Structure formats: structure tokens, C-alpha cells
Amino acid sequence: MQEERHSGLIPRFMEGLRKSREDIKKKVDLLLSLGNKPEPEMLEELEEVLITADVGVGTSLEIIGVLNERIKQDKGIVGERVREELKSIIREMLDGEGVKNILEGRPSVILVVGVNGVGKTTSIGKLAALYKRKGKRVLIAAADTFRAAAIEQLEVWGQRAGVELIKHSEGSDPAAVVFDALSAARARNADIVICDTAGRLHNKKNLMEELKKIQRIINREAEGRIRETYLVLDATTGQNALAQAKMFKEITDITGIILTKLDGTAKGGIVLAIKNELDIPVKYIGLGEGMEDLQPFDGKAFADAFLG
Amino acid sequence: MAFEGLTEKLQQTFKKLKGKGKLSEKDVKEGMREVKLALLEADVNFLVVKDFIKSVTERAVGDEVMESLTPGQQVIKIVKEQLVELMGSVPSRPVFSSSGVTKIMLIGLQGAGKTTAAAKMAKYFEKRNGKSPLLVACDIYRPAAIKQLQVVGEKAGIPVFSMGDKLKPVQIAKAGLAEAKKNGRDVVIIDTAGRLHIDDTLMAELEEIKAKTVPDQVLLVVDSMTGQDAVNVAEAFNNRIGIDGIFLTKLDGDTRGGAAISVKAVTGKPIKFVGTGEKVEDIELFYPDRMASRILGMGDVLTLIEKAEQSFDQEKAAELTRKLKSQQFTLDDFLEQLNQVRNMGPLDQIMGMIPGINKGKMGPMDIDEKELAQVEAIINSMTPEEKNNPSIISGSRRRRIAAGSGTRIQQVNRLLKQFEQTRKLMRQFAEMGKGTKKGRPGFPFI
Structure with a gap:
């Protein structure tokens, strides 16, 4: 992962966030060029910039509060340095543990959850390809047995990535699919199992209970091994993503976020609020529909891209 | 369902305004600040919020408080009217081409x-x-x-x-x-x-x-x-x-x-x-x-009413009313009615439509469909005789029913009590509904 990060990932990342960056950059540039503007007004407008990026009112206020403190303490923070300071506050807020090295125990398990339409299946396809490229033996579990043609969709991704897939028929018990996949992984000596799940709104009690059961099976069957549960979030989503993260965290052992669709104009600022309030770090970002459009998250690049 | 958070916020805001004799510019401004925050947290676009606040403030400050309303109600009225206007005023209707396709x-x-x-x-x-x-x-x-x-x-x-x-x-x-x-x-x-x-x-x-x-x-x-x-x-x-x-x-x-x-x-x-x-x-x-x-x-x-009308079988409803009037409302009917209510959609959705019920306060998952399934199991574990005449259900019958339905005896007791209350309530409804339209049964569960 380290060497990948230095071989052109950041330019790609920057490209993905170009649109967002341009918008925000323009605004920040304008703000900072008005050097003689009264300070409270500038801070208020920077706060608006954050709100427009879906950071949310609470976290935006907090970030600007910290910025204000630093400006008060260091009179040298003016003009361009305000931007740098804001960037470092954002970076610090996003700072979290990176992706775990999957070799430590085998087979490791990644459970992928989220609401409908965020890009779980696509992300799994990309994740499988990523591990396959690293020479791992990957098994995917088609445990979205609910949505029409979800299994077929995952099969196509499995073929593209060249990885094996465990499936039952549509409508069958997703927990049973996961159980079988974990047994198969042991038998076939796989390095990693990635489990797809049906999209579910976090306020649907029965569906969340089903997820709890799946997590329980994984915790039992893969005890002592590396277990990750990734919540997939659509960068286009607003403040509701916070409610999603809260509820999915309550039900499963969320260890990180995959932030998808950052190749649009959405800024995905809600991950700041989520990290700040729930301490869930972003692990990957999705930048398109291609097989290689999934990148490990880099807080510095994100902060840089965020404010131009 | 979509807007509880905002609802809660606005209610809180205007609680402060209520009880004041007059609506001052300061009151409106203070209220609007919270409306603004609530709208932003509801993901309304920043610029749209700015416009909205501006137009509501303009209208509210200049407005005479109607005699029948408190200042707080007056502001709610304006906020509501402006929201309706913003979202399009007229309800949507399917439109079909005159060309035939x-x-x-x-x-x-x-x-x-x-x-x-x-x-x-x-x-x-x-x-x-x-x-x-x-x-x-x-x-x-x-x-x-x-x-x-x-x-x-x-x-x-x-x-x-x-x-x-x-x-x-x-x-x-x-x-x-x-x-x-x-x-x-x-x-x-x-x-x-x-x-x-x-x-x-x-x-x-x-x-x-x-x-x-x-x-x-x-x-x-x-x-x-x-x-x-x-x-x-x-x-x-x-x-x-x-x-x-x-x-x-x-x-x-x-x-x-x-x-x-x-x-x-x-x-x-x-x-x-x-x-x-x-x-x-x-x-x-x-x-x-x-x-x-x-x-x-x-x-x-x-x-809510529209959903009820689609889901309720009118004939069954008429039959139910007849039974109520002749005091023959049985546990079977109770179950039937329960299923009709369930047909209206997930209960938490229905709850969200009822005024005065704040889903935010209840938490998102408080309504348990499972409990309804248990009620169904209990009734299905009764003999026809028991269903028609619950008064014969003695202690030993209750134990049998609990065992048969996989529930506890307390749950059986609670259900029977609920049924009795419902029967009473529905009798009153039936009396009230005499000569009015359709005799729609009440909603015992909500």
C-alpha cells in the first residue's frame, strides 16, 4: 500500500476531487484576498464553506472555533496561512488508523454494510481486485440475497477481478451464505473473505437484526483473525450519513468507512463529522466505476483537496 | 417521516415564542436563526436556506398577528406557508399524453x-x-x-x-x-x-x-x-x-x-x-x-386516511360495524382488524403520520412488528369457542394458550385486557359513527 501511495495515487485523487476543489478554492481564495475584512465575518464565511461541503453545522462550528483560537494565539496566521491552518485542523480531525495488513491472520474477513444505493457491490468488486493484485487469494460472499440481481452483479465483478464467489439463491438466508463462505475459505486456504450484504436503511429494525446475526457469525467463526466491517457511504449524502454511521456502529463492529462517488461534485464533508463525533476513520475512497478506482484514504490529500 | 428532526427543532423554537403577547422583530430573528440551523441540518442547500429565511422574516415582521393565533402560531403559519410554496403548492398528479402513449x-x-x-x-x-x-x-x-x-x-x-x-x-x-x-x-x-x-x-x-x-x-x-x-x-x-x-x-x-x-x-x-x-x-x-x-x-x-382507505376492505369494515353494534366483536375480528392495520404499511411509518407523535422522541425502532406477530400467535392458539367468547378463558386455558403460542402468560393477559378495551372503544366509535360515512373502525393499536 505504501508504495502504491507514492506512485501516482495522489494526482489521481486530486483529479477526482478537482471539481469540488475548484469551487471551494475559489471561495477561499476570494475570502483570503480580502485581507482587510473584519475577522468574525471571514470566519463566518469559512464556516459557510464547510457547511456547503456537508460538514454539518456542529462540526463546522467546532472547526472554525479551533481556527479562531489558533488565530488569536498566533497573530502570524493571516491570508494564505489561514488556509494552511484550516487544512491542518481538518487533517488532524481525520487522522486515524490506516488499513490493516491482511497477512497477520488468515483468512481475514471484511464485512461490507450500508444503506441502499451507496455502492457496496461495486466497492467489493474493486476491493477484491485490489487484494487480488497484491497476490492474495480472495473469496467473496454474495450475501445480498434480497435485491433483484445483486448476486449476478457481484458475479460479474468476481469474474472481472478473477476471484471466487460463494452464493446461494436469491431470497435465501444471508447469514447462511456468510457461514458457508467462511467454511469454504478455511477449506480452500483463502487469505481473505469479503462479504456483500443487502442495502438497508438503518432505521429498519428487522433488517438491522439480520445484520447483527451476520456479524455474530463472523465474530464466532473468524475469532482471533483480522475482522473488518466497512460502512459504505455515498459522498453525495448529507447529514443523514451521521445517523447511518451511528446506527450501523451500534449494530455491527464498524472499523472504517469506504467513501464512494467522490468523482462527482460532492465533497463528502460528512466524514469529518463522523470522525469527530463517532471516531470512525475513512479507509478507502471510491473515485469511479473502473476496477482500479478504489484508493486507500489519505487524510492529507483529502484536506489538501478539500480546501484547494 | 422525513422531517422529524426539523419538526422537533421548530417546535422547540416556537415554544419559546408562545405565550408572548406580541411578535417583535427580535422574536422573529431569534426564531429564524433556529429555523436556519434546522434547515441546514436537514440538508436544505445553504443558499436556498438564506433565501427562505429572508422571505419568511420579511413576511413575519411586517405581519399583523391574527386575533385567533398566538404570535408563535402566526410564525409557524408563515413558515409553513412559505415551505409549501417552496415545494410547489399544488399536489402532484399523474399526467398522461393525449396521444395514447x-x-x-x-x-x-x-x-x-x-x-x-x-x-x-x-x-x-x-x-x-x-x-x-x-x-x-x-x-x-x-x-x-x-x-x-x-x-x-x-x-x-x-x-x-x-x-x-x-x-x-x-x-x-x-x-x-x-x-x-x-x-x-x-x-x-x-x-x-x-x-x-x-x-x-x-x-x-x-x-x-x-x-x-x-x-x-x-x-x-x-x-x-x-x-x-x-x-x-x-x-x-x-x-x-x-x-x-x-x-x-x-x-x-x-x-x-x-x-x-x-x-x-x-x-x-x-x-x-x-x-x-x-x-x-x-x-x-x-x-x-x-x-x-x-x-x-x-x-x-x-x-394516513388515504392509506387506510386503500387497505381497509370496505365490506369487511361494514361487517365489523354490524358486529360491533350487535356486540359480536370477537378475537377473530380483532385479529382481522390487526391485519388490516398492518396492511397499511410498517407501523412506524403509520405512527409518523399521526399528529402529536414525535418519532424522534420515540427512537427509530420502538415499534416492534414482532410483538404483533406474537399477538397473532396467541389468538391463533385459542379454540374457536374461546375466540368467540373470551370470557370463558380461565387461568388454565391461559396457560395452555401461552404454551401453544410460545409466549408468556402475562402476554396473554395483556392481550385479553387490550381486547376488552378495544371492544369498549369500538362500541363507542360505532355509536358515534351512526349515520355517518362508511362506519370506519377505529385504530385500536395507535
Whole structure:
């Protein structure tokens, strides 16, 4: 992962966030060029910039509060340095543990959850390809047995990535699919199992209970091994993503976020609020529909891209 | 359901205003600050919020407080009216082309819910408007997207036209229209692939489909959880392709749904339908006034009544009334009624429509469908004799029923007590309803 990060990932990342960056950059540039503007007004407008990026009112206020403190303490923070300071506050807020090295125990398990339409299946396809490229033996579990043609969709991704897939028929018990996949992984000596799940709104009690059961099976069957549960979030989503993260965290052992669709104009600022309030770090970002459009998250690049 | 958070906020805000004799400029300003925060947290676009606050403030400060209202109520009234206006004032109504074939094209971002929306609309038009829809599968890009439409089409009992993923979408769309003509289908719904509004190639593809098929309506499908970016997305699709309306999806979640306001504000195009669940029947027309009422905590009584009317079998209801009047209301009837209430949709949805019930306070998961299943099990474990005459259910019978239904004796006791209360209550309803319409039974569970 380290060497990948230095071989052109950041330019790609920057490209993905170009649109967002341009918008925000323009605004920040304008703000900072008005050097003689009264300070409270500038801070208020920077706060608006954050709100427009879906950071949310609470976290935006907090970030600007910290910025204000630093400006008060260091009179040298003016003009361009305000931007740098804001960037470092954002970076610090996003700072979290990176992706775990999957070799430590085998087979490791990644459970992928989220609401409908965020890009779980696509992300799994990309994740499988990523591990396959690293020479791992990957098994995917088609445990979205609910949505029409979800299994077929995952099969196509499995073929593209060249990885094996465990499936039952549509409508069958997703927990049973996961159980079988974990047994198969042991038998076939796989390095990693990635489990797809049906999209579910976090306020649907029965569906969340089903997820709890799946997590329980994984915790039992893969005890002592590396277990990750990734919540997939659509960068286009607003403040509701916070409610999603809260509820999915309550039900499963969320260890990180995959932030998808950052190749649009959405800024995905809600991950700041989520990290700040729930301490869930972003692990990957999705930048398109291609097989290689999934990148490990880099807080510095994100902060840089965020404010131009 | 969509706006509880906002509802709660506004209620809190105006609690402060209530009880004051006059509405001062300061009061309004203070109230508006919280309305602004609430709207932002509800994901209404920042600029839209600014405009909204400005117009409400202008109206509120200059306004004379009506004699019948407290100043707080007056502000709520203005906020509500402005919200309704912003969302389009008039309720949506399906419109069909006079040419005989109505062509509808669905467009939007990936994952917005186009395919599900397509099937829901088709089913809706078939059921409510007596139409014969055809679904046309033009998403050749996402793996298994065509298969997905075929499966949901089959579930809904609507034919799906597809030509695989090798032809260009515009060719498939045109062939779909020809197919509809040949088979006498009078509504054609074209499902297109999800795409980013900044993807020039794919946006050009939509332009071409539109040009070649000349749809009567292009609907933009928007996820109700969308944040600030909703305005950019809607503006881009509207400017480049031209849209006629919006299909708002996933409103069964707990999102406050401010995107509804944003999207309407920037495009000026009405919200036509809302999606409220995963089932093909989970679709409703959009009523701006109801949505605004919901925002303001006035509940959504009209939607509730409409749902009730669809789900309640009128004949059964009449029979029930007859039984009530002759005091023959049994546990079987109770169960029947329970099932009718359940048919109206998930209980938490129904609860959200009732004024005075604040779902936010109840927590999102407080209504347990499981409990209802237990009630059903208990009643099913009774003998016909017991169901008809619950007064004979002695202690030993209660133990047997509890064992038979896998419940505890306390639950059986509670149910019998509830039943007795319901019977009493319904007798009163029946008395009240004498000579009025339909004799609709009450809702014992809510």
C-alpha cells in the first residue's frame, strides 16, 4: 500500500476531487484576498464553506472555533496561512488508523454494510481486485440475497477481478451464505473473505437484526483473525450519513468507512463529522466505476483537496 | 417521516415564542436563526436556506398577528406557508399524453433508485390508472442492471423490454417504443443508467435518447438523503437534459429530506412521486402541504386516511360495524382488524403520520412488528369457542394458550385486557359513527 501511495495515487485523487476543489478554492481564495475584512465575518464565511461541503453545522462550528483560537494565539496566521491552518485542523480531525495488513491472520474477513444505493457491490468488486493484485487469494460472499440481481452483479465483478464467489439463491438466508463462505475459505486456504450484504436503511429494525446475526457469525467463526466491517457511504449524502454511521456502529463492529462517488461534485464533508463525533476513520475512497478506482484514504490529500 | 428532526427543532423554537403577547422583530430573528440551523441540518442547500429565511422574516415582521393565533402560531403559519410554496403548492398528479402513449424517461445519479422507481411507477399506473405499462431496460453499463429490472418487473407483473447490453441505449429505447406500439402498451418507462452530471459522454447519451424518443416527461430520480450537492446535480441535469419533474426516493429512512426543498428551488420542477420503501407498492404522490405539515409537527393525517382507505376492505369494515353494534366483536375480528392495520404499511411509518407523535422522541425502532406477530400467535392458539367468547378463558386455558403460542402468560393477559378495551372503544366509535360515512373502525393499536 505504501508504495502504491507514492506512485501516482495522489494526482489521481486530486483529479477526482478537482471539481469540488475548484469551487471551494475559489471561495477561499476570494475570502483570503480580502485581507482587510473584519475577522468574525471571514470566519463566518469559512464556516459557510464547510457547511456547503456537508460538514454539518456542529462540526463546522467546532472547526472554525479551533481556527479562531489558533488565530488569536498566533497573530502570524493571516491570508494564505489561514488556509494552511484550516487544512491542518481538518487533517488532524481525520487522522486515524490506516488499513490493516491482511497477512497477520488468515483468512481475514471484511464485512461490507450500508444503506441502499451507496455502492457496496461495486466497492467489493474493486476491493477484491485490489487484494487480488497484491497476490492474495480472495473469496467473496454474495450475501445480498434480497435485491433483484445483486448476486449476478457481484458475479460479474468476481469474474472481472478473477476471484471466487460463494452464493446461494436469491431470497435465501444471508447469514447462511456468510457461514458457508467462511467454511469454504478455511477449506480452500483463502487469505481473505469479503462479504456483500443487502442495502438497508438503518432505521429498519428487522433488517438491522439480520445484520447483527451476520456479524455474530463472523465474530464466532473468524475469532482471533483480522475482522473488518466497512460502512459504505455515498459522498453525495448529507447529514443523514451521521445517523447511518451511528446506527450501523451500534449494530455491527464498524472499523472504517469506504467513501464512494467522490468523482462527482460532492465533497463528502460528512466524514469529518463522523470522525469527530463517532471516531470512525475513512479507509478507502471510491473515485469511479473502473476496477482500479478504489484508493486507500489519505487524510492529507483529502484536506489538501478539500480546501484547494 | 422525513422531517422529524426539523419538526422537533421548530417546535422547540416556537415554544419559546408562545405565550408572548406580541411578535417583535427580535422574536422573529431569534426564531429564524433556529429555523436556519434546522434547515441546514436537514440538508436544505445553504443558499436556498438564506433565501427562505429572508422571505419568511420579511413576511413575519411586517405581519399583523391574527386575533385567533398566538404570535408563535402566526410564525409557524408563515413558515409553513412559505415551505409549501417552496415545494410547489399544488399536489402532484399523474399526467398522461393525449396521444395514447405516454413516454417517461428516468435519469439520475448512480444508486438514486431509478430501477426500483421505474417498477413502482409502472405498477402504480397499472393499478390506479388502468394503464398497461412497458419497462424498457437501457442501463447497459452496470453489471446485471438489466436483470434487476427484469426481476422487479416480473415481481410487479409488468413486461420488461430489453435487448441485452451490446446495443446503444438509444437504439434500445427506440425499439422499446416500437414494441409498446405493437403490443398496445400505453405507458413506456425508460430506465437509464446512473451517471454523474459531470460525465460529458454519458450526459450526451441522455440528450440523444431524449431527442430520439421525445419523452412526455423526463423525471430526475433523487435520493432524499442527498446533501448540499443536490442543487448542483439537479441544476446540471436540468440545464443539460431538461427535466419535467422529480422522483424522490428512500423517504422511508429517517432523513430529514431537505434535498426535496433544494431540488425544487433550483429547478422549479415539481416533485411528482416519492418512494417510501423497498416493495413495489411503496410509492406515493407528493403533497407539498402535507410535507410542510409534517415539517411543522402537524402530522400527516391525510396520508394516513388515504392509506387506510386503500387497505381497509370496505365490506369487511361494514361487517365489523354490524358486529360491533350487535356486540359480536370477537378475537377473530380483532385479529382481522390487526391485519388490516398492518396492511397499511410498517407501523412506524403509520405512527409518523399521526399528529402529536414525535418519532424522534420515540427512537427509530420502538415499534416492534414482532410483538404483533406474537399477538397473532396467541389468538391463533385459542379454540374457536374461546375466540368467540373470551370470557370463558380461565387461568388454565391461559396457560395452555401461552404454551401453544410460545409466549408468556402475562402476554396473554395483556392481550385479553387490550381486547376488552378495544371492544369498549369500538362500541363507542360505532355509536358515534351512526349515520355517518362508511362506519370506519377505529385504530385500536395507535
